[in-house]
Amino acid sequence: DQQVKQNSPSLSVQEGRISILNCDYTNSMFDYFLWYKKYPAEGPTFLISISSIKDKNEDGRFTVFLNKSAKHLSLHIVPSQPGDSAVYFCGKYNNNDMRFGAGTRLTVKP
Amino acid sequence: EAGVAQSPRYKIIEKRQSVAFWCNPISGHATLYWYQQILGQGPKLLIQFQNNGVVDDSQLPKDRFSAERLKGVDSTLKIQPAKLEDSAVYLCASSLVRGPTDTQYFGPGTRLTVL
Numbered sequence: 001d002q003q004v005k006q007n008s009p010s011l012s013v014q015e016g017r018i019s020i021l022n023c024d025y026t027n028s029m030f031d032y033f034l035w036y037k038k039y040p041a042e043g044p045t046f047l048i049s050i051s052s053i054k055d056k057n058e059d060g061r062f063t064v065f066l067n068k069s070a071k072h073l074s075l076h077i078v079p080s081q082p083g084d085s086a087v088y089f090c091g092k093y094n095n096n097d098m099r100f101g102a103g104t105r106l107t108v109k110p
Numbered sequence: 111e112a113g114v115a116q117s118p119r120y121k122i123i124e125k126r127q128s129v130a131f132w133c134n135p136i137s138g139h140a141t142l143y144w145y146q147q148i149l150g151q152g153p154k155l156l157i158q159f160q161n162n163g164v165v166d167d168s169q170l171p172k173d174r175f176s177a178e179r180l181k182g183v184d185s186t187l188k189i190q191p192a193k194l195e196d197s198a199v200y201l202c203a204s205s206l207v208r209g210p211t212d213t214q215y216f217g218p219g220t221r222l223t224v225l
Contacts, residue, residue, distance in 0.1 A: 032211070042218055043219055044201070098143075098214075
């Protein structure tokens with residue numbers, strides 16, 4: 001029962017360019033979507049979120065887009081920095097239930 | 111502000127043995143979560159507490175896993191007996207209240223290896 005899918009296990013971008021991380025989901029109507037970032041040997045940390053009534057949320061260099069018709073979520077990081085290198089998890093929250101994707105490892109090269 | 115504390119950080123046991131993990135949430139956080147993260151997968155929610163009551167444990171394998179949060183603060187997660195497939199990182203998280211807009215803060219996790 002994979003309600004959240006991140007189909008790209010890894011992504012590599014050059015410093016200063018845009019990073020786009022993608023996520024597909026199922027079974028949603030009033031879900032809330034979140035992105036978490038995880039460094040090695042640390043727990044995930046919250047990055048940005050969006051409710052299902054919106055299609056965009058922005059916080060500094062990070063923007064999340066929600067395409068409800070395609071059931072697709074994406075995180076844009078502009079400009080990318082080497083410190084952004086981490087594993088990014090897409091999450092879906094509904095009725096006390098949180099589901100995460102398998103994660104995408106982002107590497108930002110100097 | 112101190113973050114979520116977990117211990118031990120690493121644990122190696124043999125199958126059929128028992129193991130327990132401890133979590134101390136951020137002070138004042140009413141909601142506490144336990145997740146299991148198997149290598150190559152995202153965190154999977156096992157159980158969540160609101161104060162000392164269980165909100166949801168639908169994904170907890172209750173034949174071998176148990177969890178408690180006495181006095182609504184610290185929590186322990188136990189596996190008895192452990193199986194090979196229990197090898198994973200066990201993450202504890204806490205939030206001030208319960209809901210999608212309330213950020214979950216994660217601890218560093220306990221890496222369990224079952225041989």
